Amino acid sequence: MTDTSQAHSPSAPAEPTPPTPTRRAASSAFNGASVVRFLEAYALVLITIAVAIFFSVAHPASVAFPTINNFNVVLGNNAVVLLIALAALFPLVSGFFDFSLGSTAVLSSVLCAGLQAKSGLPLIVAIIIPLLVSAVIGLLNGLFVTAFKMSPFVTTLGMATLLSGITIWYCNGRTFVLDGSSALISFGSSRWFNLPAVFFVVLLVAVVVWYFFRHTPYGRSLYAIGSNATSARLVGVPVDRNVWTAFVVSALIAGFAGILQLGRQGSATAVDGGSLLFPALAAVFLGATAIVPGFFNVVGTVVSAIFVSIAVSGLTLMGASGWATNVFNGAALLVAVGLSTYLGRRKLRGKG
Amino acid sequence: MVSTTAQQSAAGGDSSAAGRPGPPEDVALRVAGLNKSFGSVQVLKDASLTVRSGTVHALLGGNGSGKSTTIKILAGVYQADSGDLDVRGESYDLDGYTPATAEKAGLRFVHQDLGLFDDLSIEENFALDAGYPRNAAGGIDWKRLRRRVAELISAYEIQGGPRTPVNRLRPADRTLVAIARALQDDESGNCVVVLDEPTASLGKKESEELLGHVRRRADAGQTFVIVSHRMQEVLSVAQDFTIFRDGVVVGELVDAEPTEDEIVAIMAGRAVAALRPTGSISHATAEPVLEFRDVAGGALAGVDLTVHRGEIVGVAGLAGSGRSTLLSMAFGAVRPTSGEMRLSGAPFAPRTIEAAMKAGVALVPEDRAHEAAFPDLTTDQNLSMSVLRQLWHGGLIRRRESRANAERLIRKFGVKVAGPEAPFSSMSGGNQQKIVIARWLQRDPKVILLDEPTQGVDVMSRADIYGVVRDAAAETGACVLIASSDLTELHALCDRIVVLGGGRVSQEVAAGEVSVDDLTALVLKAPQSQKYTEQYTEGSPA
Numbered sequence: 001m002t003d004t005s006q007a008h009s010p011s012a013p014a015e016p017t018p019p020t021p022t023r024r025a026a027s028s029a030f031n032g033a034s035v036v037r038f039l040e041a042y043a044l045v046l047i048t049i050a051v052a053i054f055f056s057v058a059h060p061a062s063v064a065f066p067t068i069n070n071f072n073v074v075l076g077n078n079a080v081v082l083l084i085a086l087a088a089l090f091p092l093v094s095g096f097f098d099f100s101l102g103s104t105a106v107l108s109s110v111l112c113a114g115l116q117a118k119s120g121l122p123l124i125v126a127i128i129i130p131l132l133v134s135a136v137i138g139l140l141n142g143l144f145v146t147a148f149k150m151s152p153f154v155t156t157l158g159m160a161t162l163l164s165g166i167t168i169w170y171c172n173g174r175t176f177v178l179d180g181s182s183a184l185i186s187f188g189s190s191r192w193f194n195l196p197a198v199f200f201v202v203l204l205v206a207v208v209v210w211y212f213f214r215h216t217p218y219g220r221s222l223y224a225i226g227s228n229a230t231s232a233r234l235v236g237v238p239v240d241r242n243v244w245t246a247f248v249v250s251a252l253i254a255g256f257a258g259i260l261q262l263g264r265q266g267s268a269t270a271v272d273g274g275s276l277l278f279p280a281l282a283a284v285f286l287g288a289t290a291i292v293p294g295f296f297n298v299v300g301t302v303v304s305a306i307f308v309s310i311a312v313s314g315l316t317l318m319g320a321s322g323w324a325t326n327v328f329n330g331a332a333l334l335v336a337v338g339l340s341t342y343l344g345r346r347k348l349r350g351k352g
Numbered sequence: 353m354v355s356t357t358a359q360q361s362a363a364g365g366d367s368s369a370a371g372r373p374g375p376p377e378d379v380a381l382r383v384a385g386l387n388k389s390f391g392s393v394q395v396l397k398d399a400s401l402t403v404r405s406g407t408v409h410a411l412l413g414g415n416g417s418g419k420s421t422t423i424k425i426l427a428g429v430y431q432a433d434s435g436d437l438d439v440r441g442e443s444y445d446l447d448g449y450t451p452a453t454a455e456k457a458g459l460r461f462v463h464q465d466l467g468l469f470d471d472l473s474i475e476e477n478f479a480l481d482a483g484y485p486r487n488a489a490g491g492i493d494w495k496r497l498r499r500r501v502a503e504l505i506s507a508y509e510i511q512g513g514p515r516t517p518v519n520r521l522r523p524a525d526r527t528l529v530a531i532a533r534a535l536q537d538d539e540s541g542n543c544v545v546v547l548d549e550p551t552a553s554l555g556k557k558e559s560e561e562l563l564g565h566v567r568r569r570a571d572a573g574q575t576f577v578i579v580s581h582r583m584q585e586v587l588s589v590a591q592d593f594t595i596f597r598d599g600v601v602v603g604e605l606v607d608a609e610p611t612e613d614e615i616v617a618i619m620a621g622r623a624v625a626a627l628r629p630t631g632s633i634s635h636a637t638a639e640p641v642l643e644f645r646d647v648a649g650g651a652l653a654g655v656d657l658t659v660h661r662g663e664i665v666g667v668a669g670l671a672g673s674g675r676s677t678l679l680s681m682a683f684g685a686v687r688p689t690s691g692e693m694r695l696s697g698a699p700f701a702p703r704t705i706e707a708a709m710k711a712g713v714a715l716v717p718e719d720r721a722h723e724a725a726f727p728d729l730t731t732d733q734n735l736s737m738s739v740l741r742q743l744w745h746g747g748l749i750r751r752r753e754s755r756a757n758a759e760r761l762i763r764k765f766g767v768k769v770a771g772p773e774a775p776f777s778s779m780s781g782g783n784q785q786k787i788v789i790a791r792w793l794q795r796d797p798k799v800i801l802l803d804e805p806t807q808g809v810d811v812m813s814r815a816d817i818y819g820v821v822r823d824a825a826a827e828t829g830a831c832v833l834i835a836s837s838d839l840t841e842l843h844a845l846c847d848r849i850v851v852l853g854g855g856r857v858s859q860e861v862a863a864g865e866v867s868v869d870d871l872t873a874l875v876l877k878a879p880q881s882q883k884y885t886e887q888y889t890e891g892s893p894a
Contacts, residue, residue, distance in 0.1 A: 217741055230723050
């Protein structure tokens, strides 16, 4: 261990700080502590690789698991969930919950399909309108939460219920099926470099969001707001405006996710938004235990989304049926929140 | 010169008139040979503590000196490595000592945050702690509860009824509720109450009121142990002192009336000069920087004040006199309802905090934990928050630059922290405050507004902070406006002090013209703002 006693030497006049493990952990670069830190940050990456290797060799999954086809299915199916996870990062980083993202995506998907199938509008218009609607939803959420100071939890829960009701009314029991020749469908099923195009689009969004959070004052200010909104206000951060923007950007990404979902599936109907939102939240919370442990972060979110989808795919191929996704997502979410609470507490106690 | 001696003897007169210490053998609490290590570092070395029954006993020492560790061991939060504990002649094994043992031994703790349920009534606060009395049917016997609580309320002279919600009480009364609650089952009066920073969130007047109550309870035979950074208050209320430094007890004063300087010298192991007026010529110039002209709003009814380049001006006044409001106005956080502010000669009416910051104004807020800290973020991130835009060029936030900057500031301000990556919350209060001040001073502000800059900061860090503020005024020519309830602080630091009363500047004195006692008298004599009560409730922590 390093020499913490210097803090107590008479030449250091003011307050020898009580020795917390931090002092020892952080003051030396090449000891056990740094190994622990590395493991903490990259454990999820290592686990993901281990799981992938396991399913590649474990019978009977090994037949189908390590094939490019399966990889395509895994990445394609989970791209939309990952996109919603990226959307959910914005309010969560700023310390707010947004339950309406799943319903926003479903409404956007149904609207895009309906405007083409029912109203016969051209594709570009059928994309722009749902995106605008999504932005308005974000605007309203932001208004309620910032200007009216309503509880984000209840507000967005109400919004989610409201949106799903509107979606059901709009569908009126029907499923809108896109014309097979639609450009959206051909994009949804196309491949670049042998992988789903949708996946690259989501990856691109992830890079932009990552840049946003890591390299812009705006992104940093969201972390500050999430940590202490009053303090943020008193260092000149326009808190309300930034939170509001976060809700709008978040809803826009969710709306975009709905349109990609339509491209993948070719049809849309009033499904439950939770089926999209909850796996996404699981990815975000699980992601907060990796890369930058204790904080919601983009790379962690991407890694954990990939981890969950690989694990579920492997389990399915080993014979687990429909329940596997939910059980795995649920368990991962509980473990993730437990872990990040623990890490967060440790951080607050200064043992990070 | 400061007449701390005079003040002390006045305060000492208080306690000696009250002093009815039991016979010397009447010891309520005795700790001996206390040792405690965290990892390889010993934080308590053979520490001892003897508390006489019916006295107020002060534990003093800088942050990390071991006094908090001692209290946490007594509370059963930490396990001692070795040591003996006697309470009222009965010895307790420190091995396997838990909070329950502490409770049984008759030790009661009132922490700084009080641990009250703010939204609930006084009676519910009592009942949640000791259990609800039941009636014959098994329901809650509200009548009995109310009667018992009403008795306690009158015994403690709390201004409120059993059904008054705690958040409607004045801060001093809230602390009394916490003390009364801790002692509600102590009929014999044998319990020892440990008060941890009881006055940290109180203004001067409320503190005096609270300590007056403590004094009276002690005279009636109750035993108190008090921990506080506010030296004067401790001196005014305590009879016995145990002083810690670096985990060792370096001073035990029994029935003593030491001066503040004597205590500080023992705490620091040296004389701390920065805590007194420098006596040197101030760096104030005749060039006005920040001007208030008939500014009104909140408790303020028309303030005229000019702060010059290089000048340090103190704002004194009772709680609710509008001290903080004045600062918030110059920071764009509150808009004046009438009047005019000027900055460097030009009209200045910041609509937002951002605008005020751009104009060169900086504010260190009063409540560090709630208004300045990003507890879970790193020290680096806490520092860089005020200069994010400057760190953002070429479309990227320059992390290396930010880190180097943080390392430079940590060195410059003498902050004790593991490194730029250590979380803000890992630091002690004094070091956190230094980081918050560094956050603003790195912007080279023209106007530095400090609201209670050393609240909850130990005496050594306080000296460092005074030095930093003086340097800023001298070197960059910033004008400094300090609002503080600690008149010793204003007296030590300022070139000029204005007293707010009745919403206006009621008095203005130059440094060295008055003693702290005179200053106290000026503040107390200042007319009260008509909006006193209203402001008071607004300003008090929810």
